Amino acid sequence: MKDIQNLRDDRRINIRKVGVKTISYPVTVLDKEHRLQQTVATVNMYVNLPHRFKGTHMSRFVEILNRFHGRINLESFHHILEETKGRLDAEAAHMEIEFPYFLQRDSSVDSIGTERYECRMHGSLAESDDLVLEIDVPITVPRSSLDQGGLPRSMGRWGTARVAVRFREFIWIEDLISLVEQGLAGRSDLPDSVETVCRQLGEILADQPAIRWFSVVVENFASGFATFASVNSSNHTSSTRKNQ
Incomplete structure (x- = not known):
């Protein structure tokens, strides 16, 4: 089967962002008290597509995410971007994740004992x-x-x-x-x-x-x-x- 995505494109138009978005994905984030915390994130992954390519392999974004088994920290974030950029031969790779993070609190009349914080991580890798x-x-x-x-x-x-x-x-x-x-x-x-x-x-x-x-x-x-x-x-x- 012909690889359409990697065919050359002579129109010389760069696509700023191409990728997948709103992936609902279970992730594990670092927790100071309990070492790790399980949560569910919404993930966007995309690349800058050079004009010489007609398209990219959308399935590779999820394949790369699966390789890291949902472990999200500063080091893995960099490695995910690095692999995305390399495997898709992109000028730049980007990933955004949003997830709820929970902290235990003393329960009171105003609290059930757990506070929820909305967290986001935005990462880009070019040079x-x-x-x-x-x-x-x-x-x-x-x-x-x-x-x-x-x-x-x-x-x-x-x-x-x-x-x-x-x-x-x-x-x-x-x-x-x-x-x-x-x-x-x-x-x-x-x-x-x-x-x-x-x-x-x-x-x-x-x-x-x-x-x-x-x-x-x-x-x-x-x-x-x-x-x-x-x-x-x-x-x-x-x-x-x-x-x-």
Whole structure:
């Protein structure tokens, strides 16, 4: 059978992204306390297709993922990208995974004893590799500060801090979550404005020698709109906007 994917293409049009997406896949991620944690990820894998090829073998993406048996860490992420780039003869390889990560907490009136954090890892490999870890950390408020009477607003949920980092050295997911939560702790009432919270988290991340780049987006929930502020290590300025 003729290999259509590897036939030459004379139209000289590069395809920026070609691959597979929204693969639901069981993965194992590193867990500081329990060594490993089983979870389910949504995976996107794609490559930059040079103009000289008509297409690529889509099945190879899943074959490569299967070879690593769902083990996802900084080292395996690099090897998956490396093998994808090599086997598909691509100019660059990319992988994005999103998964829930669970931490045990003391159960309380506001908690079932397990907190869920949405995590994402974005990796690319061209001449060199680049990996970003992103985590959504819920921002809650004490029950005592909520309006009395009726149901509590979102069970004390004020908003979310989305933190993305590039590393100089390895950081546990739990430690990054802890950094963010420590920056939000000690409040006896509702958090300050999104600008204040965003700057505070930016200062904490900027002091971490293991982090070489960061981005923070703080979002506050409201009725009919949301406010947010963002900061990253390259500018350390924040911006806010309301979405109707």
